[in-house]
Ligand SMILES: [Ca+2]
Ligand SMILES: [Ca+2]
Ligand SMILES: [Ca+2]
């Protein structure tokens with residue numbers, strides 16, 4: 530299928546997107562979605578009066594052609610897949626093979642591609658990420674195309690247009706799932722409940738099963754903890770809070786957070 534959106538570029542889309550995703554929660558759903566598509570169709574110069582049926586059929590056509598919105602929500606990365614040629618629909622490809630439901634894996638990717646540790650992903654760093662993504666899928670890409678895709682991605686995901694992607698932007702590209710910590714009641718009543726929650730939480734972040742949080746495991750935990758309080762954090766905030774957390778918790782000073790250290794830090798009685 531040809532792109533249905535030849536008349537609208539990535540920037541045009543981002544503008545419309547920001548208008549509809551006013552709360553900035555990263556998706557559009559329900560009746561908002563109809564209004565969104567109606568608006569897009571208008572922008573594309575389709576008939577003056579667009580009927581509900583036309584909107585519905587457009588929506589269905591897009592859903593089946595791009596295999597998106599199975600949950601009835603349109604996410605920004607799904608919109609991006611429409612902006613890129615179908616044979617190189619790599620965002621979708623990536624999401625299927627690597628469902629990213631753990632902030633630890635997310636932070637591993639972040640640390641890897643924020644090559645200069647600036648706390649941001651620059652266009653150049655994003656290009657490195659895309660290049661690796663294509664390599665992983667054994668696809669070759671001309672430098673010209675790589676430049677073009679990088680540019681499109683920056684236009685779609687660099688919300689504040691400062692030429693850098695922050696944590697939130699990359700989380701959208703990778704369609705990172707909801708914060709794991711959200712499912713816990715931090716004011717859980719009984720000591721027993723709290724201990725059980727603690728076990729689950731620790732197991733989730735100790736991906737390597739070493740009995741300690743280290744490297745990106747600490748990052749992932751810090752990211753989710755902070756985002757319970759502040760919805761949008763920057764890479765520099767994360768580094769700061771990481772330092773503070775280690776300062777509090779890392780009692781034996783090995784740069785890792787052992788299970789008992791974290792328990793102590795969270796005010797739990799814990800013994801191995
Ligand atoms: Ca950087
Ligand atoms: Ca930015
Ligand atoms: Ca570990």
Ligand SMILES: [Ca+2]
Nearest residue numbers: 779783785787
């Ligand atoms: Ca330690």
